[in-house]
Amino acid sequence: MSITLPTERELLDEWLAVLTVMGEQLAGRADRPVVNAIGRRNFSVQLETAVSARDRQALGEFTAAVGELYNRQSRAHWTVSEQLLGMVRNATGETREAVLRRLAVELSE
Numbered sequence: 001m002s003i004t005l006p007t008e009r010e011l012l013d014e015w016l017a018v019l020t021v022m023g024e025q026l027a028g029r030a031d032r033p034v035v036n037a038i039g040r041r042n043f044s045v046q047l048e049t050a051v052s053a054r055d056r057q058a059l060g061e062f063t064a065a066v067g068e069l070y071n072r073q074s075r076a077h078w079t080v081s082e083q084l085l086g087m088v089r090n091a092t093g094e095t096r097e098a099v100l101r102r103l104a105v106e107l108s109e
Contacts, residue, residue: 003043016104018074019081023096 006014051059088099 012107015077015081016100016107018078019085019100020097022078022082023085023100 085096085099088094089096092099094102
């Protein structure tokens, strides 16, 4: 079984892309949905033994719960990020886009 996890850099780039798209949506000029900014990952598992219908259901419920947890974490992170971006924007007088550009440059160094 081989599962390739994204690097921290890939996750960071995705998060900056999400913040950019969300800003575009908030400003009413979004041309792409947020899901396009997030890397899609598919994981597959091959089991060597037969799995009962009950176990298949349990595995399905488990993976759905993990997905829901990820969605809730992402919403919480977005909420905090938006608040912090607003605070920096208010403190500096820069636009949201300028703050994000500066953040991206700082994180790249």
